[in-house]
Amino acid sequence: MLKYGIWLLTVGCWLLASCGEEPTANSQEPIVYSSPVDYDIVLAGNFGEPRPNHFHGGIDVKTDNVEGKQIFSIANGFVSRITVNMYGFGNAIYVSHPDGNTSVYCHLKCFAEPYEQLLTRTGRDTLDLHFDAGQLPVNGGDLIALSGNTGHSTGPHLHLEIHDTETWVMRDPLEFLGPYVADTVAPQAHSFMAVPMQGEGVFNSGQTKQTFSFGQSDRKVQSSRIQLQREFTAWGRVGFALWADDYCESTYNHYGVRYTQLLVDGREVFSSNVDGIPISTTREVNDWGDYDHWRHNHTWYLKSYREPGMRLPILHTGFSQGIITFNEERDYHLTYILRDYQNNQSIYDFTVRGVRDSRVRICRHDLLLNPYQLYDQCLWPLYSHCYP
Ligand SMILES: [Zn+2]
Numbered sequence: 001m002l003k004y005g006i007w008l009l010t011v012g013c014w015l016l017a018s019c020g021e022e023p024t025a026n027s028q029e030p031i032v033y034s035s036p037v038d039y040d041i042v043l044a045g046n047f048g049e050p051r052p053n054h055f056h057g058g059i060d061v062k063t064d065n066v067e068g069k070q071i072f073s074i075a076n077g078f079v080s081r082i083t084v085n086m087y088g089f090g091n092a093i094y095v096s097h098p099d100g101n102t103s104v105y106c107h108l109k110c111f112a113e114p115y116e117q118l119l120t121r122t123g124r125d126t127l128d129l130h131f132d133a134g135q136l137p138v139n140g141g142d143l144i145a146l147s148g149n150t151g152h153s154t155g156p157h158l159h160l161e162i163h164d165t166e167t168w169v170m171r172d173p174l175e176f177l178g179p180y181v182a183d184t185v186a187p188q189a190h191s192f193m194a195v196p197m198q199g200e201g202v203f204n205s206g207q208t209k210q211t212f213s214f215g216q217s218d219r220k221v222q223s224s225r226i227q228l229q230r231e232f233t234a235w236g237r238v239g240f241a242l243w244a245d246d247y248c249e250s251t252y253n254h255y256g257v258r259y260t261q262l263l264v265d266g267r268e269v270f271s272s273n274v275d276g277i278p279i280s281t282t283r284e285v286n287d288w289g290d291y292d293h294w295r296h297n298h299t300w301y302l303k304s305y306r307e308p309g310m311r312l313p314i315l316h317t318g319f320s321q322g323i324i325t326f327n328e329e330r331d332y333h334l335t336y337i338l339r340d341y342q343n344n345q346s347i348y349d350f351t352v353r354g355v356r357d358s359r360v361r362i363c364r365h366d367l368l369l370n371p372y373q374l375y376d377q378c379l380w381p382l383y384s385h386c387y388p
Pocket of ligand 1: 045059159
């Protein structure tokens with residue numbers, strides 16, 4: 001009996017001990033991130049900027065317009081991949097970190113000694129080497145490469161991406177490197193676009209999309225609130241889109257806006273938070289943005305509503321998909337709130353008066369039970385449930 005008890009105790013201790021050890025082996029530990037360069041970071045581009053067919057997948061760190069700046073690993077981990085290519089990322093090095101993220105350093109001139117020796121270069125190379133954990137461990141702050149201008153790059157800079165190692169979802173590097181990037185300047189909106197839904201809405205008596213300027217504003221301010229004096233009219237279903245840029249104090253560059261929110265009478269109808277973009281959705285930038293407008297004007301109006309079929313997880317809308325129904329003859333107060341990663345903020349208010357228009361028939365969306373019906377009935381209206 002005693003023997004049996006001791007055996008139980010022993011097994012129990014072993015179980016306890018192994019339970020205690022198990023989590024540290026596989027769990028994703030929080031780790032400390034540091035700057036990839038040894039001077040103040042100034043960005044030439046930020047994460048998620050809309051570009052034709054894709055979102056900018058990382059940050060562009062300025063390198064003083066020269067090659068050869070020392071590039072350091074931003075955290076502990078191991079070198080998991082090295083690529084050499086005339087296109088794309090050019091010379092690139094990947095570091096996998098124990099918190100489940102991988103940092104990718106691109107357009108490099110060359111790699112630091114221990115890595116450069118692993119490559120047998122013959123000239124016009126395309127190399128893609130993968131390494132296991134334990135082969136090439138690095139510490140945060142270790143020199144891993146020199147910056148360059150290789151691959152698809154229009155000038156010397158460091159393009160740095162951070163991905164979820166498992167899913168390869170693209171993260172905003174400022175989530176990790178925010179403290180190293182000075183920014184006390186709020187994003188600014190230039191103008192908005194009103195997009196009446198075809199046959200279902202009018203804006204300022206027009207049935208096609210129209211743009212309206214917010215006027216020239218002070219660019220380099222930390223926060224601002226602008227009220228448009230002009231009054232607009234609308235009836236039926238209207239979507240909105242916004243042309244806006246973010247800025248920082250130390251350069252003329254402009255960036256994408258991290259957070260955008262559209263409120264109607266104080267209630268959110270749309271918001272976007274540009275972090276965590278699955279690679280498989282990157283082409284949806286052409287649907288979120290008004291691609292046709294970009295082709296003609298090279299400015300991106302980003303919609304504050306969701307087109308049918310869009311999966312982009314950075315957009316948040318309710319039941320109405322962000323489209324506003326003006327169906328009461330009263331003032332609607334619309335507010336755009338723009339924020340950057342450092343919480344600099346600008347606010348734009350404008351008023352839209354609901355004015356009945358006989359060209360538009362409004363569906364009583366509130367009578368419908370589910371959004372699939374809503375979508376069907378608004379594209380192919382049955383009108384039995386509509387009033388003039
Ligand atoms: Zn870039």
